[in-house]
Amino acid sequence: MPRDTDTSDEQLMIAYRDGDAGAFDTLYRRHKGPVYRYMLRQCRDAGVADELFQDVWMNLIRARESYTVQAKFTTYIYKLAHNRLIDHYRKHGHAAMVSFDDDNEDAPTIAEPVAAPRDEPERHLDIKQQAAQLLELLGMLPEPQREAFVMQYEGGMSVEEIADATGVTRETAKSRLRYAMAKIRQGLATWQ
């Protein structure tokens, strides 16, 4: 049965918990892209991203009967994704997510560039180029900062939700976001 956009994620998940397979379809269509890109940005391997992405949703399917609304569904699904990613890192000896000190106050502060006015066609071309540049910059970010940035800009999550999903304090999540934003703006300053 088609769902309208007013049905919240939590209601859809509850409906699926109670046996409504259509609710899961709607839920999946809403979040499959951001979650997939989150995985793809983090592990930077399409094959691994596919595997991890499938595992995340399968874990959600298996845990449907125990689902209760304790937070936003977005936080719930990204927490699953984060945990799966941590397991993947631990399994392959990747310790960057847990050992990286992203609270370094001595990190260089990148001044926010000021956007210059441009024409529309030219601007459209620039956006595509800037998007490609953004992806390159994201790849250069530390993984916790990148994770926080992707969660905010792909998942639309707040700082608190990011902190909840990643298991860190709000300040830590906010600091990660600040550093990520500074580096990205510094990298994109050449286009502006």
Next chain:
Amino acid sequence: MAVNEDNQERDPHLVRLVQAASGEEPPAALDAAILAAARREVGARPQVVSVAGGGGGEMPTPVVRAKRNWYVPVSIAAVMVLSVSLVLTMHHEKGDELSQPPKTASAPPRSSAPAPAAEAPAAASEKSDTTLRDAVSAKAKVAEEKRAEPPKAADAAPAPEAYAELAKKQRQEKAEAAVDSVVVLGGSGSARKDQADGTLMREQGPASGMGALKSAPARERRPDPFPAASEREAPAAAPSSAPVTPAPTPVQPSRDAAETRNRSDADRNTTRGVMQEAPVVAAAPSAPPAPASSAKASAAPGRAAPVEDSVTSSAPAQVEGRVMATPPPPPARMMTRPAAAPAKSAIAQQRLPLWRGLEDQPPEKWLERLAEFKRDNRQADADELLAEFRRRFPDHPASVR
């Protein structure tokens, strides 16, 4: 993309760039696999269609619920039925086991043994008593004989000539005894039967004769000495050089038990045959009581006296001279046993146990009668009475001695 309260921190330009860069999507196969798994997970459980309110009750949404209200009660009922049936079955089996304990507790031979004994308790006890009594008296006699004769000389084989002559005499004697028994008993069935038994024993040898004797009634097999014969033998035995001393010594268990028992039974039967032969003659209506029998015995030495000698003498060469001195050799016993058989039943019918009247008496009475037998030199009677006394009063000091 959802917008939250931290939206003011999000850069609109970055948002546009992210949207422009977000062209990656999961493969369609992966989508299909995940959606199929989701449907399979839901479809694995039977569902009941119900209506759930969605969006704060604004849009009721039909939801298939996976509730089976009948599942739990039916499961509980099934478990209860199984439990009750199992308990009842176990209880029933346990009850069966308790109701039939002897089948499993006792062995078949033990359980089957009391049944015949219960059917014929009197006969069994009497038979066992008689057998025991016979065995005890026979052992006592064997011990007695062992004391009286040299150990090896008694078992020495007699000369073949003496055996032949003795056998001849025995055959004549048996023929005459058979005629006498027929005359005395008037050709009764029991006499004929005993005669037939004797013939059978003679033909089959001592072993089969023993079997025939054992199969006979217990009262007939008891070696009760005939009083008249004992009294008649007493004067003859008195001057003999080897009178039997009634020392109540225990039976020597040196030989094999079976051999000893067979031999003692044979000796007893032989002795009984010899000693019962005279009463048959004496009890005959046509014959005079004691003088006639003694005269008959003396007038016909080939009948009674040789047999008696053959039974009691230790060597065939000394058959004529010795009486009741040593046990007879085995061949003589074989010959004499069948001859005594015809008169045995008649005598046994007239005889009573030596301890008649003493069954309910104290041990002192038994000892008095025992002393009386010894005083009368009735050694065989004394031995038999002593054996019975020992059997009845095993704890008495006299029995222990």
